[in-house]
Amino acid sequence: MSDKPLLEVDSLYKSFGGITALDGVSFEVESGTLTGLIGPNGAGKSTTFNTIGGILKADSGTVRFDGEDITGESPDRIARKGLVRTFQMSREFQNMTVIENMMIAPTGQRGESALQSITPGLRENVSDQEEDIFEQAWEMLELFDIDHLALENAGALSGGQRKLLELARALMLDPEMLLLDEPFAGVNPTLEKTLIDRIETLRDKGQTFLLVEHDMDVIMEHCERVIVMHQGDTLLTGTPEEVQSEERVIEAYLGGSVA
């Protein structure tokens, strides 16, 4: 583990028209950790993810990833640097099959060059890589227990299945850090346990996870650190125990404003 945090978010402000969505959010995430991001609805968690991920541009503030300033970079550049996010409303490709959704994910595919895909000699190289990508995708589908849906159009899946696909697909990018936006909503508890175990194994191998979840048990049992957001700002960060016992957190969730 390096001594500098992998992700540093510093004083992000973002407003839409008259509404302030982010009001100075700041936090850090250490490499190789499983960190939780919690807060009541409307606290700005998804907006934070959107801003970190490059889909939204903050009015002010910075985001640093692995020491590099990524504020305002385009989403594809950020993802290429190793910071990948999933969406709260899962955005699988509805008109493509599950297996295609998986195979599109890995970066640096030879076949993404039109020339290589067309030219007779070079296309064989592309197909070789396709075989590897297929194996990788199939393994992941089996792990997530959705391999039987491989040929279904992603749009035909149930809500929980789509969440699984979203997570599985994100993992295909082998990201250094993954921002997970409610990945277990609608997923059955047994499978949720398997996935959390899987995430923890990946964490132990060095991947970093920032997890937004409403299931407090998951957060408290598995996250090393928890960041609490409220009304667009960071309320506090600490270990699960510290956060659980903090009165301000309880008040925030019950709807009162916190001084």
Added chain:
Amino acid sequence: MSVQEGPVASRLPDSLVGYWENDLVKIGATLAAVYLLYVVAGLLLGYGLSGQLNSLRRLTFLIVLYSIGALVVNLHWGYSGLFNIGVVGFMAVGVYTTTILTRPVAGQNPTGTLPGLGLPLPIAIAGGVLAAALVGYLAALPSLRLRDDYFAIVTLAFAEIIRITAKASELQEFTIFGTTVGTGGGRGIRTYPNPINQFFEGTGAPIVNAVSGTIDGPLVSGWTFVLALTFVLVCVLWVIVRIVESPFGRVLKGIRDDEEATTALAKNTGSFKIRSFIIGCGILGLLGIIWQGSQGYISPSLFVPQLTFFIWIAVIIGGAGSNTGSIIGSILFVGTIYLGPGYVRRLVEEFVSLSGRATNFPDALGALAGGDISGIILYTLDQTSALRVILTGVLLIWLLKRRPDGLFGNRREMASSIDVESRVRDRQSNDSTAGGEE
């Protein structure tokens, strides 16, 4: 392999076996049905052998060309989500560039015609295709920022700018860097001789002579040209299938489905859109070269948005997102809507005796008021070009309401260079036979 393989299929690469099994048969069957329709019509109209062959030649000529156009529109819209309604503009760039490049230089051109740069035809064709691709690049740049309908307006604007430029009298004939070239302005310009015609007028003449007892001479080179065009279609299809069944094509599908999510998966979507657009526009340039260019004479009035929308409806009939659909859609469009009204008119004239002529609508109405319906019928039948477009419009609306996916729009056409579907089925059946459970 779980797929049955016949003698041809076993010699084909994986990705084509599926085609042979299904799609080629579908295309062939549709074509055969339309051919039959036309042969019957020809019989009823008293066409001899030459007449039938010519009728089918014209039919096939248009089908092949519309298919190429439809495949490009399908690549742009069905696969990449790029709404290109400036199709004719890129065709115009291709054929005008080739014409200017290949016409004889000043001094060697027949008097009274426009000079060009005198380059050999193959080089000129390459130049035309490149020019169309370049203009396609310029037109694609706005797509990076604009929503699809605004981008559509931009493509239409491009096509109109191109047409206006081709029509401009200032460019009709001009001298630049000491060379004189011209576009012909509003009057148009002669293009280039058809090498196939030239062959049959020269070395191939004996062949023509041999058959000229049974069929008309010009049919030989006419049909040979159509077969050559079919070969071009096959090549275009080959390229597009390889593009589409690959990781590149997969990303294009992702872009069409949800561009933002594709971006979140680390894909530089702008680069993919531009490449897809350029390739399509290059092919459109080639289309203009072999279509309007082969007719010997081009003018700006040939490149009007109406043609773009005819190609579009072929795609919509077949279903956006399916290459086979685009070809079948073209067969059906040309066979029924495009050439149909003309044949219906001829058939009616042949079999129904109608007298009287009405050259304009009020007179036809007047005749109707007087109890005579032949006036209005004859008038209506005369308006073939108007009928064709009106039918297209009605069909468009009906399709969009009832069958927006067209005939094949919701098929599964896997975007990979390997046969993913059969690999998946193998794994899935292994799982169930082994009683495996995760």
Added chain:
Amino acid sequence: MKMYPHVTLGPIGTVRERLPFAEHAIKIAAIIFGLAVLFDMFRQLTTGELTIALIAGYLWRGLSYGLVIGLAGVGLSLTYDLLDFANFAHGDYITLSAFVGWGVAYLVAGFGQFKTGSLLFLGVGGTVYPQDVGISVTNAPIAILIGLVMAALVGALLAVALDSAVYKSMRGAGNITLLIASVGVAFILRYGAVYLFTQQTFGLTADSWSYKLGLPGGTVTITSASLLLIFVSLLMMLGVHLLLTQTKLGKSMRAMAANQQLARVTGIPSEKIIRRTWLIGGALAGIAGFMIALLQGTINYQIGWTLLLLVFAGVIMGGIGSVYGAIVGGILVGLITRVSLIWIPASFTEATGFAVMILILLTRPAGIFGGDVS
């Protein structure tokens, strides 16, 4: 293509809010270019290549042309804004209303002297000529006026009828589907016009009073047609302005336009508002069609279509979602296409309008009056 709440609803497809360096550069380049153009204009004035009269003539013709484009743009902008689709049939509403309006004008002017059918169909096939009927603003003002009103009525009815027949059942269909459907409608209308009137271009007006204004360098001809056009256009624009600010309907329309995002999320605008929007837009299209035919003195099946892309240009320049923008944008387009004659050959004037539109879409897609694009 999916639309998510945080994605903009104007021209920009994804939320790329930052202005890349290139965009700033283009804007600076555009300002420098604009200044250079003005500078050259003065230069040409001093050398005599250009005269006050010539400029005035361009401005006058550009203004007339632009007002028509602006009028047509109001209807296009309203429906684009309310129903979020580009109505490619709008040009053909213009054409058909113009044909009917002029047919009625002919009927009124030449009643009894010629066959009704020939008059209504503008003498298609060479049965009646403008000189025979002697129709012009000064000779037959009543006929012109009735024709104008007729054109507005037909435009309004046509728009509403087509909405009921085609677009109503497709309310949630998505902007591309509606666009393509409108292309289908456009085809039917345009070639319906060909069926009825053939592809002939009809001369419409006989000679009419005009005033030759003397200015340094020459004269500017001010036709009665253009005077009527300007008067009617300004009247219509005043009417639209009053409608938007004073009436309940207008206020609902403005509320819907301002709260696009909310409207999208909460649902589709009420059918009553939709119907009235089509009525207004269609009526203005009819007036614009009648006027452009009057201004040009000719009419054919394509006048609306050839105008349409310029109307789009005007609406885009002015900013989708703003009626005033559509008007200003239209006038700008008209002026650009005419004033550019100072530097650009006549063949390219329309292309200039399109080029400016493309440039605006690239640099400031929201247009001049476009609202907050986020």
